[in-house]
Structure formats: C-alpha cells, structure tokens
Amino acid sequence: MRFYWKMLRSDWIALLAMGFLLAMVLVALVGPLLIEPSMLRLNLRARHLPPFQLDQNWMYFLGADALGASIIARMVVAASTTLAIAFATVLLSLVIGTAIGLVTALRDNWLSAAVMRAIDVLLSIPSLLLAMVILYALGAHPINVIAVLTITRIPIFARTARSEALEIRERGFVAAARVMGSNDMHVIVKHIVPLVMPTLLAIAALEFAVVMLAESTLTFLGIGVQPPDVTWGLMVAEGQPYLASAWWVSLWPGLAIASIALCATIIGNWFRIANDPTLRSRLKAEVTSHA
Template structure:
C-alpha cells in the first residue's frame, strides 16, 4: 500500500488513516506563525499602519512646531520622548515628523495601488474574457501607457499642475494600471476555456457575473501579490518625487521630503536624512517578504510548503512507501 503526503500539511498521514475529504486548510495565522520572516514583515507593516492612523492624534503639532534653541540635537533621551531621534535644523522633532510622514506616504501609496488594482483588474478580466477587438484595444492602451516612463510622466504633469496628494494619487494610479491589466487579462484568457465557465455560459449567465463569481476568485491571489509588490514601487516613486521637490510640499511631511531636506546635513546631522531612509527601506523590504508569503498562502497547490521547516521549502514532499 502506498500513501502520499498530505498537500495541506506536507507530511504523510498515519498508516491506515484516510485523509478527511472535507478537510480545511490551516488557518492563515498559523501559517504566518510558522514563517518568522513573514511574521516579522507583517508586524512591521501593521505597526507602520497603526502609527499612520493613530500617531497624528498623539503628537499634535509637534511635527511642524519649531524651536531654534533645539536645532540639530542628536538622538538622545536627555530631551524627552520626542527628542529620542533628534531634531532637524529648525528644532522640529524627527520622531514626530516620521510619524506624520508615515500617514502622508501611506495616504498616497495605498489609494494609488487600490485605484490601479480595481480599474486595471476589471478592464483586464473583461478584455481577456471576451477576446477579439476588445482585448486588442485594452492591450494597445496598456502599451501606450507603458511606452512613457511613469516617473517622467509624473515629473511633467506635476510640473504643469500644482503638486498635491490628489494629483500624486491620480498620476501614480494611471501609470500602474497596465501592470494589473496585463496580469488580469492573462488569467482571464486562461480561465475562460475552463469547463465551469462553459457550464455557466450554457445556463445563460451574463459575462460580468461569470467574471465576478468564477474568474475573480481564482485570479485574486495573483493580483493581490502583484499589488503588494507594486505598493513598494509606488511608495518609492512618491519618495523620489518628494526628494526632487515636485511631490509632497511643505508644511506637509513625507519620508521622501525628509530625506531631501536632510541631505545637506549628512555630515553634521545624519539622522535627519538617514532615519526616514531606513523607514522607507524597512517598509519596502517587509512588503516584498510578505508578498512572497501571500503568494504561497493563497495558492492551494503550494500552501503545503509553508507547513515545512524553512530549510526544506525548496524540496517536494516525500512520498513514503508503506508495505501492507
């Protein structure tokens, strides 16, 4: 008698025991707890989100409050909690500005990613499901947007119009639509020939209900993974634009703007530019690690890898031979 490994756990079931037909996969928090790197990444992102939501209520106006007597103080506990990470040239608390900048940076990156995800995915699944001229038009639209560098488009548009959060979100959302359009179109093109889609058509189901009920649930894990990685790109783009002086404008605060304002003090007050740069790096690395974990956790064929020790995740589950 030969027993195969359980794909949900990665280990073979006990001899003589049959796997339950309706067994549920492990809960996502259990899978997350088995991967320390993904757990740390999720903790970092959760902490940043919590700081962005609740931090401005706790710091008040300390992010913009000036005190020239406290100019360029190094990180120290001697000047209270808000002096923990030092002050800038105007005596403003770097810690308070990091908290305020987290909310501003996320208020640009999150809406831009969500808008491009919804619009690009809907258009891509619609084009891939119908094919023909609709698919060709959608792909030519994606090619037209991709033919211009997104950073160059943002520089030109923000130079013509006033730099603001709304303009940044709109530009970055439009520039990232082709990423989701192409991904959703590829998923929809492959799924439209499946038997369950043909069965839905046979019963007279309209196109959008088929896309929403049958194609979207299967394509969603891939789209969410792309969105998690795209979040890093959008946040870095916003930081780059703020660094160039055409993104977030004072008195608003963002991490990219803090790096730009502190670059001329790198030799005398390194903490002004280095600390927001470290914050940007931590968030982008955490989002990348979590995206890899989400891709495995949402794929039933690959989820079993998360139940193995981290050193064995590159190997296939062993199929032991048991003699009756």
C-alpha cells in the same frame, strides 16, 4: 483563513514583517491624533540637535531637523501621508486595472483591442518619467501624486488580470456557466475573480513597496509632495544638504521607507507562495510537521 494563519506562524520572517506593517499602520492612524501642535513647533535652539540625548525631551530622542522640529513628531505625521498615498494608489490601480483586464479578456472586439494597445503604450513609457512630466504640469499636490502613480501602475494589474482571465475563460466550468445562461458579469464575479484575486493581491503587496519608493523619489527630486504636507520622502530630501553634519535628519525617514518596502516585499512573496498550488503543498507539509 485558519490555514493561512498557521502558515504565517510557521514563517517567522513573514510574521515579523506583517507585525511591523500593522504597527506602522496603527502609528499612521492613531499617531497624528496624539501629536500636539507644540510638538511640531519650531525651536531654533534645538536646531540639528543630535539623537539619543537622554537629557532632552523624549520627543527629541531621534534628534531635530534644521528648524528644530522633533524628528519623531514629524515622522509620525508623515507616516499617515506616506502610507495613505501608497495605499490609495495601490487600491485604485488594483480596482481599475483588474476591471480593465477582466472585461477586455471576455470581450474580443475592437474596443478591447484598442484599450490593450493603450495599456501597451503606457507600459512602454518609463513610469517615473511619465510621473515627472505630469506632476510638473499639474503641480505637486498629494491628490495629483496619487493620480499620477495610479496611472503608472494600472497597466501592471490590467495585463496580469487579462492574462489570467484568458486562461480561466477556456476552462470547463466557465463554459458550463455560459451554457446555463450566465452573462459576462456573473462569470467574472463568480468564477474568474476568486481565481485571479490571489495573484493580484500578491502583486499589490509588491506594488505597495514600489509606489512608496516612487513617491519618495519624486519628492526627493522636488516634484512630489511639498510643504506644508510632509512625507518621509520629503524629510529625506530636506536633510540631504546636511548629510555631513546632521545625518539623522535623513537617516530615520530613510530607514522607515526601506523597512516598509522590505516588509511589503516579504509579505507579497509569502502571499504568492501561499497561493501557488505546488509551493503551497510544501508549506502544508511544513505546517503539519510543526503542528
């Protein structure tokens, strides 16, 4: 852990990205508790109030929307919903997809083959199109959004975990563990998961950005999260008719989505480099030279 911290400190871009992500998580956790109901109250007198008006209440520093609600207050509340959907989707798809990939890699039978063919079918269907069809049938509830996006991301983790496990199971230490009487569960938990998890976590960081963009796209198209719930994607969609006259309504939540997606991508790429033996040796040399 200490070495990872040293590597992170040596890469100031990744360090800034990590700091920004942690700040946004803190805002999502604590922010809604600090937002009073009055801050979200509609105020038609402040309708489309421009940003950076120093003579106004600080809650209107980023402007107001079409109903006079504070952009800052709505973005803080929306942060919890947006990040919760992305985190829950990535966590569920990581756990379920990894379990499927590892089990099917260790058991070569007809059931494993059937499961992987089903995974191939899911991979062949455009994920956004599949999500649109299912949400149109089930309704645009946050739980449905999480479920649908999880289904579309499971094949990524399942395929990756299976390919990694197929290579690891042929190594000598796995054969030795089986000779000593270890069952499949023991082999998976003790020998395969520790080697597979770094790759899967790097993919999870990248998928976090993908899920955020997918959720925003679905909401922008009108089949994602709908009022009274609010997400950054919904705020962008609500401001779309006023881009010419009130650009700030869509700009700030759009920047938030882009910033989170960019930071998650940077962290995912850094984590991949940190866990690659070849690239890690270069990082070790850089960290040592800076020490």
